[in-house]
Amino acid sequence: MKWSQKRSILKLRGGAKRLLGRLRFDHSILFLLALLTGILAGYGAIGFRLLINGWSLFLFGADGDHLIGGLALMPWWQIMLIPIAGGFLVAGLLRFLMPEKRPLGVAEVIEAVALRDGRMPIRSALANAFSNATALGFGASVGREGPVVHLAAALAAFIGDRLHLTPAITRTLIGCGVASGVAASFNAPIAGVLFALEVVVGHYALHAFAPIVLAGVAGTVVSRIHLGNTPAFTLPDLQIMSLWEFPAFGVLGIVSALMAILFMYLIFKMIDARQALLSRPHKSLPEWSLPPLAGLCVGVVAIWLPEIIGVGYEGADLALKGSYELNILLVLLGGKILLTALCFAAGFGTGVFSPSLFIGAMLGGAFGLGLAQAFPGLVSDPGVYAVVGMGAFASAILGAPMSTMLIIFEMTGDYEVTLAVMVAAAISSMITHFSYAPSFFLKQLLRRGLSLEAGKASYLLKSTGTKEVMRTDVISVKPQASIFEVRHVLMAQGGGKLMVTDDAGALLGIISLSDLPDEAFDPELDHLVRAAEIVRANPAVVYAFDSLEQSLGLLERTGEPILPVLSDPNDRILIGLLHHEDVLKAYTRALLHSHGQG
Numbered sequence: 384m385k386w387s388q389k390r391s392i393l394k395l396r397g398g399a400k401r402l403l404g405r406l407r408f409d410h411s412i413l414f415l416l417a418l419l420t421g422i423l424a425g426y427g428a429i430g431f432r433l434l435i436n437g438w439s440l441f442l443f444g445a446d447g448d449h450l451i452g453g454l455a456l457m458p459w460w461q462i463m464l465i466p467i468a469g470g471f472l473v474a475g476l477l478r479f480l481m482p483e484k485r486p487l488g489v490a491e492v493i494e495a496v497a498l499r500d501g502r503m504p505i506r507s508a509l510a511n512a513f514s515n516a517t518a519l520g521f522g523a524s525v526g527r528e529g530p531v532v533h534l535a536a537a538l539a540a541f542i543g544d545r546l547h548l549t550p551a552i553t554r555t556l557i558g559c560g561v562a563s564g565v566a567a568s569f570n571a572p573i574a575g576v577l578f579a580l581e582v583v584v585g586h587y588a589l590h591a592f593a594p595i596v597l598a599g600v601a602g603t604v605v606s607r608i609h610l611g612n613t614p615a616f617t618l619p620d621l622q623i624m625s626l627w628e629f630p631a632f633g634v635l636g637i638v639s640a641l642m643a644i645l646f647m648y649l650i651f652k653m654i655d656a657r658q659a660l661l662s663r664p665h666k667s668l669p670e671w672s673l674p675p676l677a678g679l680c681v682g683v684v685a686i687w688l689p690e691i692i693g694v695g696y697e698g699a700d701l702a703l704k705g706s707y708e709l710n711i712l713l714v715l716l717g718g719k720i721l722l723t724a725l726c727f728a729a730g731f732g733t734g735v736f737s738p739s740l741f742i743g744a745m746l747g748g749a750f751g752l753g754l755a756q757a758f759p760g761l762v763s764d765p766g767v768y769a770v771v772g773m774g775a776f777a778s779a780i781l782g783a784p785m786s787t788m789l790i791i792f793e794m795t796g797d798y799e800v801t802l803a804v805m806v807a808a809a810i811s812s813m814i815t816h817f818s819y820a821p822s823f824f825l826k827q828l829l830r831r832g833l834s835l836e837a838g839k840a841s842y843l844l845k846s847t848g849t850k851e852v853m854r855t856d857v858i859s860v861k862p863q864a865s866i867f868e869v870r871h872v873l874m875a876q877g878g879g880k881l882m883v884t885d886d887a888g889a890l891l892g893i894i895s896l897s898d899l900p901d902e903a904f905d906p907e908l909d910h911l912v913r914a915a916e917i918v919r920a921n922p923a924v925v926y927a928f929d930s931l932e933q934s935l936g937l938l939e940r941t942g943e944p945i946l947p948v949l950s951d952p953n954d955r956i957l958i959g960l961l962h963h964e965d966v967l968k969a970y971t972r973a974l975l976h977s978h979g980q981g
Contacts, residue, residue, distance in 0.1 A: 747772015
């Protein structure tokens with residue numbers, strides 16, 4: 384190779400490195416990256432939706448949002464067999480393409496942002512998207528938004544990884560991807576931005592807010608170019624008859640919270656039953672058989688209740704228009720809860736938001752019809768209560784009342800009813816948060832031992848051992864040390880605390896300057912008084928296996944700046960000192976890190 388060619392290559396490499404340096408450290412570049420991520424995630428969401436519709440058109444003769452009409456023209460055996468075939472296909476995809484052997488969703492995105500610096504394998508994400516789209520195309524009774532969020536986040540993480548961006552910028556890009564994916568799925572840019580900030584990123588810092596807004600707008604523009612600017616649900620003219628109905632909306636919020644708790648409880652109980660079944664040594668079913676069995680249940684029920692198949696938007700839309708009688712609403716409510724829980728536990732998909740909208744619409748519609756029968760002529764149209772039920776139930780599941788309210792508003796375009804949704808959603812979210820779980824996703828993580836309710840900084844305190852933060856440069860004396868030695872060591876280290884240990888290294892107590900009596904400064908007593916005579920026994924201590932959360936609590940309760948760290952309660956070997964300032968520094972670092980500043 385000629386010297387001129389080598390020189391050109393070196394120049395190109397140098398330019399690339401300088402560009403990467405700008406990408407890493409110049410936040411003005413973040414807006415271009417946010418735009419790129421928003422467009423890419425928007426097309427990812429559209430591609431996911433087109434894949435579902437492609438399967439649905441091929442199998443049912445209708446797209447994924449309008450299956451009821453297609454099912455009415457099909458023989459019963461075909462309706463039953465299609466979800467079973469989908470189960471076999473999904474089982475194969477999970478076994479051979481997914482390293483995790485399970486579908487992935489929003490919980491994995493939250494975990495990646497909080498604990499893994501936004502690292503998400505793109506191959507797993509693409510396989511997961513294909514598996515979930517296949518499940519939905521074959522009629523699985525789950526939702527599409529969870530897989531879309533995961534795919535959009537993984538695409539953003541891929542950009543961060545390929546450009547070698549800092550973890551802070553990568554986490555912000557993941558928020559951009561999520562905002563774009565949600566916005567493109569629902570044609571709801573404001574809700575997409577708030578969902579990303581409220582559920583995934585976990586903060587509203589301006590340095591993250593601005594690029595996430597840009598990405599959400601980009602995803603919406605992409606969606607509207609290709610799919611049009613129409614709301615997911617078309618409502619008749621709905622109006623609240625009287626302000627006296629707002630207490631009824633509050634009651635609907637309570638009922639929605641109870642139903643949401645039941646829904647989540649059933650999902651996790653079925654997951655536990657699945658794990659128990661698979662762990663049995665002799666009588667267990669093979670794991671690959673579970674998605675087809677769930678498909679069988681979906682297919683059998685869909686013969687009589689076609690509304691429960693797929694995402695269920697068409698059935699929810701009919702409930703909003705008041706097309707169902709009370710008994711049908713209750714049957715659809717119970718059927719959707721059971722089948723979604725079964726599909727989720729069997730690994731037949733991860734989305735819970737679309738089923739939440741369906742269940743909430745049925746619950747709210749049934750509640751409104753019940754009130755109308757009890758108080759004829761005094762209650763608003765059942766469609767009003769169906770909208771409110773959608774918002775209240777979905778808010779309790781997502782644990783994100785603000786973004787849920789906006790999703791409902793942007794999906795329906797009805798401001799009048801949104802006020803009632805706000806009341807019910809706030810009540811349902813609060814009840815669910817304090818009585819069961821902050822959200823379905825955080826409950827998933829908690830079951831894996833990850834308590835991220837209060838964010839990464841709080842998780843650090845709970846999951847990090849005291850031993851990891853303690854200082855090991857401990858100065859100690861034996862109980863027979865003279866007061867002269869004690870005084871000399873304390874003054875040499877500028878005061879503080881002096882540990883007194885026995886020959887085995889076990890802590891006997893501590894001595895501080897304030898513990899010294901006046902006689903301790905009398906030179907005539909320097910070799911007459913021993914450390915054992917002035918030691919403060921039974922001081923507050925922490926153990927190496929204690930979490931930082933436990934240790935910080937003890938530091939704050941006692942007011943001590945330093946606590947001795949012991950090996951265990953039996954041997955009580957002194958192994959280090961825990962300084963209050965070190966714990967606070969670790970917490971602050973994690974807090975800045977979780978807010979995209981580290």
